[in-house]
Amino acid sequence: MELLSVKVKKGRLDKAADAFKTYVVLKVQNLKSATVDRKGSEPCWEQDFMFEICDDGKGFIIELWKKGLLWDSILGILWIPFATVEHATDEGPGSWWTLHSEVIKYGSEIQGTKTPTSHEILLDVYFVLPFDTHKDLDFRGWHRGASLQDTGHSxxxxxxxxxxxxxxxxxxxxxxxxxxxxxxxxxxxxxxxxxxxxxxxxxxxxxxxxxxx
Missing domain, CATH: 1.10.287 (Helix Hairpins)
Known part of the structure; x- marks a missing residue:
């Protein structure tokens, strides 16, 4: 079991988003969390989330939702495999992710997403390393199961x-x-x-x- 840290930072949405509020939903295994809603095409959430991940987990879902008077509607979705998530000791600058409009499924299980939208969100996602890990070690870029590639040293x-x-x-x-x-x-x-x-x-x-x- 590992600790997954997700910080939902900002959004870059199309101009139509200036007229309404949006929020982000995180679906991690059997858990579901959401940010507050923010108005405009460049929302700033800056919210942190932490999840305990079981060993058999494959990935998690990020959804962007639009607030409505009667009901909310989804604007984009993203699937992030756990195998691509780095280990780190603390927060980083994050990365911009393009949201998609369709999911790729194998049976009832989501395997990915496709068809890019005009919406992007800035996320900082990493597996938390132990609290007492040596501060001088640089762990970002160490992927689970990845082989070392060292081209600049003997x-x-x-x-x-x-x-x-x-x-x-x-x-x-x-x-x-x-x-x-x-x-x-x-x-x-x-x-x-x-x-x-x-x-x-x-x-x-x-x-x-x-x-x-």
Whole structure:
């Protein structure tokens, strides 16, 4: 289980949106959350959301809705696979996403979206790394299950870098285990972070084996 952080920042909508209010709906596994509604073609929501993600999850949905007098109507939809989401320690600048008007389904399960609209939203999406991770390490760009691609350094540099990261994760894991006996109400969170550290550590080991067989 991992923690998914989603910050809904801003929107760039077509000019017709100047006359009404819009809001964003997030559908993550069995959970549903929504922003407040904002008026205009450049709405600013700046709202944070956090979700616990089960291991069998494949992705989540972002929807843009228009407020109506009697009922609301959807303006666009986006499907974001979990496999494309980065791990990070804190908030970043985010990325602009183009919303679509149609969903791609396999049976009843959504696999993606198609047919771009004229609406875009700025989102910062990442899996949260452990709270005590070394601040000097740059984790953005490390995708789940992705192989390391190092074109600017020697193999020895890459090996040393991976060894350093693996050592840092081992230190963090040891700290969490030492604090395991403390009954301060945070044991559940520490156990969750420990599992996250172990997953990333295993991924680093796999990368090392792939690069240096």
């Amino acid at each position: 193999y020895q540099d890459t090996y040393d870098s991976l060894s350093s990261m693996e050592s840092d994760f081992s230190i963090q894991e040891s700290k969490l285990r030492k604090n395991k006996s403390q009954d301060d109400g945070s044991n559940f969170a520490k156990a969750r972070w420990a599992r996250a550290i172990q997953k990333i550590s295993d991924s680093i080991k796999s990368c090392r084996r792939a690069i240096f067989p």
